[in-house]
Amino acid sequence: MALKIAATKSRVSEKAWGDVDKSTIWKRLKEALQNNEAGAKEAVKEMYAVVKAAVNAEVTQADCWGPHHEIVGDTLVLNRQGLFAAAQALASARAEPDLTPEQKKSAAKHLVRHYRELDLVAPESIRALAGEKPLPKGETVRLEVTVTGEMSVEEIPVSTAIDIQALKEGDNEPLEVVVEIPAGKSKRGWLYTPQALKRIADVVMEQGLPGFLGHQKPEDIDHEFPQPVTHWVGAKMIGEKAYIRGVVDPSAKDLKRWIKSKAVKTVSIYGIPTLEQVGGETEVVDFQPLSIDWTPLGRAGMDTRVVAVGEMDTIIAKGGTEMRVKEALEVIRQAIIDGNLSTKKIVGEIGVDRTEILEAVGITDYDSTKKIVGEITQLLNVENDKIIEEVKKLKEAADNYAKLEHEQRVNKVIGEMVKEGEEAKKVVKRFLDGKIKVGATDEEIKKAVGELVEQDEVVKQILNAFYNQPYLQTKLDDKGRVPGLVVKRVKI
Structure with missing residues (x-):
């Protein structure tokens, strides 16, 4: 048996990257390495953007970073969304912190190669990591507009002026999109500035914008209102690019299929641009948008890309009732709260192994965890489902005890340092409130009291009023501590 690598241009997977089982792929590759199968080493190097160790039977999954392929049969196939996810991770804080600069450069070169195989241009940050020269200033690369997994529609905020759920009401197959509009030259040669794009994004966030199939005629704008096929409901600027979020109208079934x-x-x-001539260039410095419309490829205008398409996941319940996943989860959550459903029953119905769930939330030593929980239940003499409630009570009691003990310690230290005058002690304590953390030592409290009476002019004035002249003197010992306050009492 041998592992093969499919040519990118002839075979690319469009499967959602979140649906790809990376663990199963790693097990297959590890098995191939251990059995010394033909093509195994090459498959590992191709599967991951970078491998941080020698590729042999001893390599671990932790040594491999940036998966972006699937295994179909015995063939490695590039996953388009996996490529975009790896590039985004490498360019962001999610990249492995222990990747060396050389490893990052190697990973970037690997990913740039795949972008070129797809006739796409890799993001600037990835090209920079790969050591490629930046594009000439002001030049916008003509990108093929493709549906990608570079971001989710939820990353773009929705205008508070728009009820997005009402727009989707009655739509059995709601569809959202996000389009990317970069600053740069349009095909007619106008240079769109970032501030012009921000103006467009601001208008969308203020009121939203309609989207039609093609533009209206200028003479019809004042009196005509064609039926929108998309409602642009949110926007966000990221660097010098505007990202606009839209909801395709329920009536636009053909458009959904086309997208x-x-x-x-x-x-x-x-819309209506504000133009300025700068150094022989026509710059768009402001823009009053009227609509954001779908157009055939190749028409004059800004280069745009559809960077996200979000379809609403649905669950078909018994009887044909359709329910969104979020709604279903809320129903399940409420059923658990009401006592009508247990997490054990949910796990049993779904058929998921409990260890998978525990690993997903970061618990890998299940037996030890179970033992600890069992000991706690016996100690507290409560049922398993009451543990959290009882532990919360213990925590609250411990916090209250710590606060009481802290209060007593503060009173004791103030009593030792301010020898006479109950009113003076009350003033000092009142002004110390909130300035000493619970659990502070006697020395820390003494230092705080000393600093208060030495540095706080308001405290000095109040206490001086009690005694009609400077009332106390502070001094530090040879270790810089405040041993106490010497109170000088004066008859009035």
């Missing part, structure tokens, strides 16, 4: 099949990939912003 999913990538037959329609571009939008054009229709």
Whole structure:
């Protein structure tokens, strides 16, 4: 048996990256290495953006970073969304912290190669990591508009002026999209500035914008209102790019199909620009948008990309009732609260192994955890489902005891340092409130009292009023501690 690597241009997977079982892929690759199968080493090097150790039977999954392929049969196939996910991770804080600069550069070069195989241009940050020269200033690369997994629609905020759920009401197959509009030259040669794009994003966040199939005629704008096929409901600037979020109208079934099949990939912003001539260039320095419309490929306008398509997951309940996943989870949550459903029953119905769930939340030593929980239940003499409630009570009692003990310690130290005058002690304590953390030592409290009476002018004035002249003197011992306050009492 041998592992093969499919040519990227002839075979690319469009499967959602979140649905790809990376653990199973690693087990297959590890098995191939241990059995010394033909093509195993090459498959590992291709599967991951970088491998931090020698590729042999001893290599571990922790040594491999940036998966972006699937294994179909015995063939390694590039996953488009996996590629975008790896590039985004490498360019962001999610990248492995122990990747060396050389490893990051190697990973970037690997990913850039795949972008080129797809006739796409890799993000600037990835090209920079790969050591490639930056694009000329002001030049915008013509990107093929493709549906990608570079971000989710939820990453773009929705305008508070729009009820997005009402827009989706009655739609059995709701579809959302996010389009990316970069600053740079349009095909007509106008240079769109970042502030012009920000103006567009601001308008969307203030009121939203309609989207039509093609632009209206200028003479019809004042009196015509065609039916929108998309409602642009949110926007966000990231660097010099505007990301606009839209909801496809329930009536636009053809448009949904075109977007999913990538037959329609571009939008054009229709509106009134403010132009300036700068160094022979026509710059768009402001823009009053009227609509963001879907256009056939190749039309004049800004280069745009559809960077996210979000379809609402649904659950078909018994009787044909359709329910969104979030709604279903809320129903389950409420059923657990009401006592009508147990987590044990849920796990049993789904058929998921309990160790998988525990590993997902970071608990790998299940037996030890179970033993500890069992000991706690016996100690407290409560049922398993009451543990959290009882532990919370213990925590609250411990916190209250710590606060009481702290209060007594503060009173004791103030009593030792301020020898006479109950009113003076009350003043000092009142001004110390909140300035000493619970659990502070006697020395820390003494230091705080000393600093208060030495540095706080308000405290000095109040206490001086009690005695009609400077009332106390502070001194530090040879270790810098405040041993006490010497109170000088004066008859009035």
